[in-house]
Amino acid sequence: MKPQLRWVIWLFLFQAPGIMAGSLTGTLQNGTRGFGVPDTLRIALNLYLPDGQVKVLPRLATVSPEGRFRFDQLEENPQITYEPMVVYRGIKYYGAAVRLSQSQPNAVSNVTIYETTRSDTALTIVRHHVLFSPGEGSVAVKEMVFLENAGDRTYIGKEPTPSGKFRTVTYKIPPGAESLQLGEGTMTCCIEFEEDGFYDTMEIPPGKKQIVFSYLLKSKGGELWFRKPITINTAEIDFISFDPSVRIEGDGLVEKPLPNNKFKRHVLTGLTAGSLATIRLAGLPESPHDLSLIFFGGFLVVFGVGGFLAYRRIAKSAVATSARPSTAEKSTHVDHIILKEKLLREIALLDEAYEAKKIAEDEYRIKRNLLVEELKHLVNS
Numbered sequence: 001m002k003p004q005l006r007w008v009i010w011l012f013l014f015q016a017p018g019i020m021a022g023s024l025t026g027t028l029q030n031g032t033r034g035f036g037v038p039d040t041l042r043i044a045l046n047l048y049l050p051d052g053q054v055k056v057l058p059r060l061a062t063v064s065p066e067g068r069f070r071f072d073q074l075e076e077n078p079q080i081t082y083e084p085m086v087v088y089r090g091i092k093y094y095g096a097a098v099r100l101s102q103s104q105p106n107a108v109s110n111v112t113i114y115e116t117t118r119s120d121t122a123l124t125i126v127r128h129h130v131l132f133s134p135g136e137g138s139v140a141v142k143e144m145v146f147l148e149n150a151g152d153r154t155y156i157g158k159e160p161t162p163s164g165k166f167r168t169v170t171y172k173i174p175p176g177a178e179s180l181q182l183g184e185g186t187m188t189c190c191i192e193f194e195e196d197g198f199y200d201t202m203e204i205p206p207g208k209k210q211i212v213f214s215y216l217l218k219s220k221g222g223e224l225w226f227r228k229p230i231t232i233n234t235a236e237i238d239f240i241s242f243d244p245s246v247r248i249e250g251d252g253l254v255e256k257p258l259p260n261n262k263f264k265r266h267v268l269t270g271l272t273a274g275s276l277a278t279i280r281l282a283g284l285p286e287s288p289h290d291l292s293l294i295f296f297g298g299f300l301v302v303f304g305v306g307g308f309l310a311y312r313r314i315a316k317s318a319v320a321t322s323a324r325p326s327t328a329e330k331s332t333h334v335d336h337i338i339l340k341e342k343l344l345r346e347i348a349l350l351d352e353a354y355e356a357k358k359i360a361e362d363e364y365r366i367k368r369n370l371l372v373e374e375l376k377h378l379v380n381s
Contacts, residue, residue: 124153138216230275
C-alpha cells in the first residue's frame with residue numbers, strides 16, 4: 001500500500017468527526033404509580049441529520065430487568081442528534097435529544113412511559129394569554145394556552161370524533177372570528193376543525209403543553225366585545241393590548257403590572273369549564289384597512305419558546321442583509337433600521353436571559369411576544 005493512501009486511511013479512521021465509537025445509554029421507567037415496564041418493550045433510536053432528514057436506527061435496544069438500555073457504535077458527529085423512542089399502548093414516548101462528539105462520545109437519555117386514561121380530571125389551563133393587536137376596523141388576536149396534565153397517566157380523550165379518533169381538548173374562538181391560523185403545539189395530523197373553533201385528538205402525557213393560535217375580529221364604532229368560551233378549568237386568563245391607548249374593561253378584571261413594560265395586563269382568575277370570559281375593548285381605530293397586513297412577515301410571527309432560537313438566527317440575518325436606502329428615504333429608513341436593530345437586540349438579550357434561567361417563563365413569553373409585535377408593526381409601516 002502506498003504511504004500516501006495509508007495516511008489518508010489513518011486520517012479517516014482516527015481523525016474524522018464521524019467515528020463510530022459513541023454510545024447512548026438510558027433507563028426506561030413507568031411514571032404511573034404501581035405499574036412497571038413490560039419486558040417486551042424495545043427502544044428505537046431516531047437520528048436527526050444535518051440535511052433535515054429523520055431516520056430510525058435499524059437496530060432496536062433491549063431493556064434489561066433493571067430498565068436499562070444501550071446503543072453502541074454511534075457516530076461521534078455533533079451535527080447529528082439522537083433521540084430514543086419507545087411505543088407503549090400505541091403512544092410514542094421520547095427521551096431527551098442528545099449529540100455526541102469526540103470530546104463527549106457518551107450521553108444519557110432516559111425515557112418515561114405512562115398508562116392511559118379517558119378521564120380529564122387532571123387537565124387544567126394554568127395560564128392563558130390573549131394578546132390583542134388593534135388595527136383600523138379590526139383586531140388581530142393571538143391566544144397562548146398553557147395546558148397541564150397534573151396526573152400520572154396519559155389522557156387519550158373520551159369523546160369519539162367523525163374521523164374515528166378521540167377528542168382530547170377543544171379550543172373555541174369568539175363568534176365572528178376569521179382567518180384562523182394555528183401555531184406552536186398544533187399538528188396537522190391531530191387537529192380537526194368545527195364551526196366555532198377546533199379540537200385536538202393528540203394524547204396528552206403528564207406535564208405541560210403550549211398551544212398557540214390566532215385569528216381576526218372586526219371592530220365597530222371603536223369598540224369590540226370579546227367573548228371567550230372556556231372549555232377547561234382555567235386558573236388564570238389575562239388580556240394585553242399592544243396599543244396602550246386601548247382600554248380593556250370587564251367585570252372581575254384585575255390589572256397586574258408587567259415589570260419594565262409599557263403594556264397593561266388585565267387578569268381574570270378561577271374560570272370553570274362552560275363559563276364565558278367577556279371583556280370590552282374601547283378606543284379602537286375605526287377606519288377599515290387590509291386585514292392581511294396583520295400577519296405580514298411570516299418569520300416575524302414567532303410562537304413561544306419552541307421557535308426563539310431559529311427566530312434569533314433569522315432576525316440577525318435580516319439585519320445583516322438589509323438593503324441600502326435611497327437618498328430620498330434615507331432618514332426614515334435609517335430610523336427604522338436603528339429601531340429594528342434595537343428591538344432585535346432586546347429580543348436576543350431576552351432569549352439569553354431565559355436560557356440562563358434569569359427570567360421566569362411566564363414573564364419571558366409575554367415580553368417576547370410584545371417585542372415581536374412591535375417589530376412586526378415596524379416592518380408593516
